[in-house]
Amino acid sequence: MKLRGLYAITDSQLLTGKFLPYVEAALEGGVTLLQYRDKSQDQSRRLREAEALAELCARYKTQLIINDDAELAARLGVGVHLGQTDGPLTPARTLLGREAIIGSTCHAQLELAEQAAREGASYVAFGRFFNSVTKPGAPAADTALLDQARARIKLPICVIGGITLDNAAPLVAHGADLLAVIHGLFGADSTQEVTRRARAFNALFASA
Ligand SMILES: Cc1ncc(COP(=O)(O)OP(=O)(O)O)c(N)n1
Numbered sequence: 001m002k003l004r005g006l007y008a009i010t011d012s013q014l015l016t017g018k019f020l021p022y023v024e025a026a027l028e029g030g031v032t033l034l035q036y037r038d039k040s041q042d043q044s045r046r047l048r049e050a051e052a053l054a055e056l057c058a059r060y061k062t063q064l065i066i067n068d069d070a071e072l073a074a075r076l077g078v079g080v081h082l083g084q085t086d087g088p089l090t091p092a093r094t095l096l097g098r099e100a101i102i103g104s105t106c107h108a109q110l111e112l113a114e115q116a117a118r119e120g121a122s123y124v125a126f127g128r129f130f131n132s133v134t135k136p137g138a139p140a141a142d143t144a145l146l147d148q149a150r151a152r153i154k155l156p157i158c159v160i161g162g163i164t165l166d167n168a169a170p171l172v173a174h175g176a177d178l179l180a181v182i183h184g185l186f187g188a189d190s191t192q193e194v195t196r197r198a199r200a201f202n203a204l205f206a207s208a
């Protein structure tokens with residue numbers, strides 16, 4: 001499967017009271033990967049929500065990725081995204097199997113991406129590219145890094161951090177394969193607007 005297009009990421013605070021309708025609206029517009037990102041320790045809610053997303057993703061033929069938690073991903077038979085402090089990649093690959101999608105946060109460091117590639121990552125993620133409401137403190141990355149990454153890394157390249165429809169096009173032009181977006185997608189004030197944004201993010205790849 002080609003990892004290219006919109007990578008929608010959920011946010012439990014932003015989606016309070018509209019979690020499934022907003023996610024379904026995004027899927028309706030077209031989502032290559034959907035990440036379930038919930039930073040709480042409420043294990044039963046996490047399992048319940050992740051199961052609901054797995055069902056929705058199956059219906060829309062979208063790949064589900066669980067943030068941080070390889071055990072939960074294994075339980076659902078889906079992929080995982082691991083940051084630099086979320087545990088090593090190699091055992092996650094062993095746990096999830098060869099076919100699973102495993103992503104790795106590489107901040108603005110090519111060396112981390114090369115290491116992730118050696119350890120079996122499916123894609124590498126760089127960021128943050130712009131000011132992020134969701135994660136203001138994340139280290140900054142720029143398009144020069146993206147050019148270098150494109151030349152050196154063979155894996156799909158994901159970009160993240162403050163991405164909106166107004167600033168995403170240059171990232172695609174500099175070689176990004178996946179646009180990972182929270183606020184720029186789910187910050188919309190209606191389900192119709194979420195669907196419109198999802199379509200518009202995907203259209204950036206059609207012209208690239
Ligand atoms: C696609 C994608 N890229 C980066 C991250 C950030 O992961 P991490 O650094 O582990 O931070 P948290 O998201 O866990 O707070 C991500 N989740 N997804």
Ligand SMILES: Cc1nc(C(=O)O)sc1CCOP(=O)(O)O
Pocket residue numbers: 105107126127128129131132133134135138139160161162163180181182183184
């Ligand atoms: C979860 C996350 N990780 C980042 C990184 O740079 O690694 S930036 C980020 C937040 C992405 O949300 P938004 O699209 O609302 O900025």
Ligand SMILES: [Mg+2]
Pocket residue numbers: 067068081082083084086
């Ligand atoms: Mg993490």
